[in-house]
Amino acid sequence: MARVYEFDRIERKWQTRWEEAKIFASEKVEGKKKYYVLEMFPYPSGDPHMGHVKNYVIGDVVARYFIRRGYNVLHPMGFDAFGLPAENAAIQHGIHPAIWTHEKIERMREVLKRLGISYDWRREVITCEPEYYRFTQWFFLQLYKNGLAYKKEGPVNWCPSCSTVLANEQVVDGACERCGTPVVRKKLAQWYFRITKYAESLLEDMKLLGNWPERVLTMQRNWIGRSEGAYIDFLLPELNEKVTVFTTRPDTIYGVTFFVLAPEHPLVDRLIQGTPYEERVREFRERIARKSEVERISDLTEKEGMFIGKTIINPVNGAEVPLWIADYVLLEYGTGAVMGVPAHDERDYQFARKYGLPIQPVIRPHDGEWQGECFSEPGVMINSGPFSGLPSEEGKAKVVAFLAEKGLAKPAVSYRLRDWLISRQRYWGAPIPIVYCDRCGEVPVPEKDLPVLLPPNVDFLPSGPSPLARCEEFVNTRCPSCGGPARRETDTMDTFVCSSWYYLRYCSPWTTDRPFDEADVRYWMPVDQYIGGVEHAILHLLYSRFFTKVLHDLGMVHFREPFSNLFAQGMVTKDGAKMSKSKGNTVSPREIIEKFGSDTVRVFILFAGPPELDMEWSDRGVEGAFRFLNRVWRVVNDIVEMKTSIGVTFDRERIQSLERMVHRTIFRVNQDIEREFHFNTAISAMMELLNEMGDYLRTKATECHPEEKTMLLFAARTLVSLLNPVAPHLTEELWEILGEQELLSVSPWPSYEEAKLHEDVVEVVVQVNGKVRGKVRVPRGSSQDEVLKHALQDEKIQHWLNHAPVRKSVYVQDKLLNLVV
């Protein structure tokens, strides 16, 4: 028998066997409990990196564990294949994005297969295939028909390096999330999805989510940014108009000393028309627009504004205050207008100080006087007419009610969430299925004409309009409505649109007339366990939740949340930093697999620490994992080859002790996997069992008693079985060596016997004044008196008690006795 652990031969052998036996090809079986495990699919950029490997290995252990627990498991994989890198490759190297993408997919698929992940590859989904993106377009049309997709002109984030616009979610610190280039503001007509309509249910339905990391929910909550307040109308007698503000502090309305509009607010033009302010406002707007996003963020306190020559009237007391415009008021939030209360709002305070505007206190602290600075906490209302003396928290509603009677206010809720900008001025994405006709205007492409195919032959220039816009044969078309000449929309969709529904497609990837089969989705969805990096906490996860809610409201799916449980894994770092090509601290999974095998990589990744934490790559650690698997290999083989003879003497208690350990290991591994995916402690429990088996073997020469061999084989079989989800190839080989016929990967998970978890005798810690002074061995379940009797026989304990009377004693059954003297 081979004594050397030939990982390469073993791994290829079992990968072939699994494929031949089709054990990971899942089929819907009505009535059988299902479990859908999904890892976030990758963008195909070449070889997967260690972060991918960690993600997919975690998912694989979960999938394999549930398969062996008897669930009907769905575990698919695919590729998020539209995106900029493919297009950049086309520009730089002249390779068509489709070819580049398929080459990269091929490389990634190869490594994933080499890792032995239990995917049902028949269900593979590739978002850049027309069979897929025709349905991405189909979904666009559904949203369009229901008023959830619309085109609007307005200020957008433009990345000069990527030559495209970005969604708010894709701008990080004023720079492009992808390439880090500072974003500039532009005014463009773009396509949006009305995600703001779902702001409330995106918040509300968080209740329906099972196990999601708190930090992800917090980030989403912050991003949606719900705040409660009121709309209040200020009066503009000159134009006989009202200007509405949104405020969360109606209780401070008596402290309004100025009023501010966003510089681009449409009312501004009407107010200054024909006045000397017209020219100065234009200059002011130009100066503000020139500021880049990065500059704006870097000097948040440096607010700029100007008086525009008018006054406005406070509805609560008729006070006349000056009307300003300022860059710190955003047109997109609330109503684009702010009532300035410098005494109680930090920003208004800074603004008033800079421009010498008056500061009027109307709230004092509960326990003192207003201190002449900005006080933004709740307190007691002062200088507020009939409301003076009220606690400010109560005053909020009272002020609104008072004004509401006159029709000048109403309670309101405001959100920070903006609509999702989905247009991209790039080639490698799903074309937006819209046609512009001179006669009929904006016309959606009929569903029967989908997909709107990307033309293969286009001109990839490094800059300027997108290739689609320059492709005449694409642009020029017929109007679906009147048949006359028309032009196609040349923007493509954000790739996050493609990834917002892929988890549905996996349920029935063969369906050609619909995006998915309803019965299949009803059976498999929602995803029971979703696993991925926390970098998608807002982007992908928010968009997918939105998509699901829309489909639910359109009656296409029966659930409101796509992912019941979410596990966010930590990063893989090296030298304390995230692995990246630019830092030169990457480790190639392909090379490590070649050197040590997939099982070693899997063990190392899982053993390094709890998976939700960042994990530091260590070459030494990989060797340790490799040593462990070698030891498993040797010990199990030694046990199989051990000769028996009834003449050999043996210690029965020792056999029982080993048996207890086997049962306890099953118990521990179950616990560690089920609660919180702590594979690191599960593996360490298995290592302890292995060490025990090794120790046992060492006490034997070449022979052992048949009873011992039986127990050793039981231990070996259990260890191999428990280790299987972690190191599937090695354990299949050993399973065969142990004489088993079935594939281990689909054999039932081992179970433990409650009665065999513990010894009949326990060790109880004896403390004197809270310090450990001895230990006694007593029968399980002994009473306090019995333990005390034993303890008092202990010489050391006697010494520490030193004849003093025991004042108090505390006893924890089978664990501890504390004597206080």
Added chain:
RNA sequence: GCCGGAGUGGCGGAAUAGGCAGACGCAACGGACUUAAAAUCCGUUGGGGCGCAAGCUCCGUGCCGGUUCAAUUCCGGCCUCCGGCACCA
């Protein structure tokens, strides 16, 4: 600034309905095997003190305080690091 999360040996990390701190692994040191090395196996390994010795003993989970017979775990107040958000009225 606000919101999350975390601080435990030389290192990754165990142990929390309060009950033996440091499991398991890595590194290091000593030993066995070997002509030698690799591999493998055995032993030691938080810090200080006492002892020739088996051993004994004190301190120790970011810092200060509290509750308790007993605190890495609970409470109060700080410090540091990581992540997210940041003119949102």
